Amino acid sequence: MxxxxxxxxxxxxxxxxxxxxxxxxxxxxxxxxxxxxxxxxxxxxxxxxxxxxxxxxxxxxxxxxxxxxxxxxxxxxxxxxxxxxxxxxxxxxxxxxxxxxxxxxxxxxxxxxxxxxxxxxxxxxxxxxxxxxxxxxxxxxxxxxxxxxxxxxVWTDRLAPTGEARPPATRIETRRLVLRPWEPSDVPALCALLEDNQDHLLPWMSWAQALKSYDEQLSWVLTQRGRFDRSEDYTLGVFLPDGTPIGSTGLHSRLRPAGLEIGYWIDRDHQGQGYVTEWCAALCRVASEVLNTPLVEIHHAPGNLRSAAVPQRLGFLQEATLVARDKVIWSWTPELPSELIQAAEVRALDALGRRLL
Ligand SMILES: CC(C)(COP(=O)(O)OP(=O)(O)OC[C@H]1O[C@@H](n2cnc3c(N)ncnc32)[C@H](O)[C@@H]1OP(=O)(O)O)[C@@H](O)C(=O)NCCC(=O)NCCS
Missing domain, CATH: 2.60.120.10 (Jelly Rolls)
Known part of the structure; x- marks a missing residue:
């Protein structure tokens, strides 16, 4: 032998x-x-x-x-x-x-x-x-x-793992959508999407005033991606399962360490189908169950009724209207009962494809 x-x-x-x-x-x-x-x-x-x-x-x-x-x-x-x-x-x-x-x-x-x-x-x-x-x-x-x-x-924060301690979710799958960081190869499609939606975004998002060149958009994508990988801030593109981008969102660190803030916009032709509500429910679960965040907030201008309807539908608490800052604040904590969030179908994977949620 x-x-x-x-x-x-x-x-x-x-x-x-x-x-x-x-x-x-x-x-x-x-x-x-x-x-x-x-x-x-x-x-x-x-x-x-x-x-x-x-x-x-x-x-x-x-x-x-x-x-x-x-x-x-x-x-x-x-x-x-x-x-x-x-x-x-x-x-x-x-x-x-x-x-x-x-x-x-x-x-x-x-x-x-x-x-x-x-x-x-x-x-x-x-x-x-x-x-x-x-x-x-x-x-x-x-x-x-x-x-x-x-x-x-040395893992020094074993007792209170934070976003720094857990690997972030680099791919989040909901019932109908995929959320992932924008990649350099998305730049042409992202530029086209922003151009198509400039009028739609402008009333609520002043940054939409200036359309970026491919190079400027690439630089933005790389900056966001770097911040994502360093667990500083989580900007995510929103895609249909066939890869078509339809919006952008994120779990933003402006409130850290108290919590994270969800921001969003969706392509005008994909409004009215519950996509934003669906992905925000998934983001709440990722924020609390993967990133151990005790609080999630959504902020919008008082006149933005479509935006207000998203946290309202999800069962957020309307906390405050900051008149001087033209802002309404909604908040959600894991203790707050929300059928939509609890029942949200979500798969969250880290960069190595390991299931986090
Ligand atoms: C604000 C904004 C993101 C809301 O988008 P939206 O499409 O209204 O929100 P959803 O995707 O959750 O869809 C909700 C709508 O779909 C309907 N819907 C259909 N199926 C649904 C489902 N399965 N679940 C929930 N809603 C559903 C809802 O009834 C609701 O319709 P309505 O507006 O006629 O009441 C969008 O209008 C936008 O991008 N605006 C410009 C940018 C902006 O303002 N961003 C927010 C800044 S704070």
């Missing part, structure tokens, strides 16, 4: 190594692992066979911002120690066949311990992603040590 190809390995051929944190935290052995993934050439996923002898644990309790982890108990009766948010740690007894998933970004810190007199064997799979950050809620000294060496590797 010919030799196995390099992508097939057997655990007996992969050395078992002690797990230790770097000095000065090296005193405790944290399990013994066989790095099957690297041995077989896996790239974007790590895979380990971890053995926990009696009395050992798999790691210091930790939570990943960007990397998902999966653990399958092959043998023994480990205890899962897990720390949800700022609540006290909990312990759950596992047994052979137990399977545990830790999606990225939940902030649930975890470690496996072996309080029994038999070995525990775990099969562990974890993503390898650039830009991951890790929180160690029970090891402040390790966090401090890491903060000094690799500040971007």
């Amino acid at each position: 010919s030799a196995d190809p390099p992508f097939i390995v057997h655990r007996d051929d992969v050395e078992e190594k002690e797990g230790r944190y770097p000095p000065p935290f090296e005193a405790e052995v944290v399990g013994r692992g066989r790095d099957l993934g690297r041995a077989a050439g896996s790239q974007s996923l790590g895979a380990w066979l971890d053995r926990l002898p009696p009395g050992q644990r798999s790691s210091f309790p930790h939570a990943h911002l960007a990397e998902e982890e999966l653990v399958y108990v092959l043998q023994g009766h480990p205890v899962l120690r897990w720390i949800p948010g700022d609540q006290p740690p909990r312990e759950t007894q596992l047994r052979p066949g137990s399977f545990v998933a830790f999606p990225a970004g939940t902030g649930i810190a975890h470690a496996f311990t072996n309080p029994t007199s038999e070995d525990v064997l775990l099969f562990v799979v974890g993503e390898r992603r650039g830009g991951d950050r890790v929180a160690y809620p029970e090891s402040p000294q390790l966090e401090d040590w890491r903060l000094q060496r690799r500040p971007h590797g």
Whole structure:
């Protein structure tokens, strides 16, 4: 029989190594692992066979911002120690066949311990992603040590993940629409759309006065895109499923940190079909469930009745009319019941296609 190809390995051929944190935290052995993934050439996923002898644990309790982890108990009766948010740690007894998933970004810190007199064997799979950050809620000294060496590797806001902590949704799908940041290749279509709608927008949007050249519009798209990627502000184009652009919107940061403001306009020929209401309902869910925003507002001029009808339809509260500033403010918080928002069909994906909502 010919030799196995390099992508097939057997655990007996992969050395078992002690797990230790770097000095000065090296005193405790944290399990013994066989790095099957690297041995077989896996790239974007790590895979380990971890053995926990009696009395050992798999790691210091930790939570990943960007990397998902999966653990399958092959043998023994480990205890899962897990720390949800700022609540006290909990312990759950596992047994052979137990399977545990830790999606990225939940902030649930975890470690496996072996309080029994038999070995525990775990099969562990974890993503390898650039830009991951890790929180160690029970090891402040390790966090401090890491903060000094690799500040971007420490997840310091595990308890209150913000837009900076969660990857933003770069694609939002509603029942009839797709929302995504404008791309350079959209510039010709966006210029044409703005030109067609200049009269329609002008009464309410003074920037529509000056139509931009392709180069000026490209520069605007790149600026918005940069702000989006830095989680500073989220401008989104609105498209039909066939790719036709019909409007523009965004979750804007003018109110931060208190909340986000939705702005919108739609092509005149696509008004009156509930599209704006549909996408605003989806944006409310993304703001609260992905970006953990406690408040969403919509502002419009007092005479803009079509604009006023959108937050009204969605169940926003009319908060104030600022006469001197010619502005009406509507607000929504996740506690405010809104059938349209709660029932909104929405899929939100990050730049790597991972489902956020
Ligand atoms: C303000 C503006 C975005 C509102 O657009 P809109 O098309 O009226 O809003 P929607 O897409 O939610 O559509 C609502 C209308 O569709 C109807 N509709 C049809 N199907 C619907 C559905 N499934 N759900 C909700 N409404 C539906 C509603 O009855 C309503 O019709 P009505 O105006 O006759 O009462 C649009 O007029 C616009 O772009 N104006 C210029 C720019 C502007 O003013 N922007 C806002 C600045 S603050």
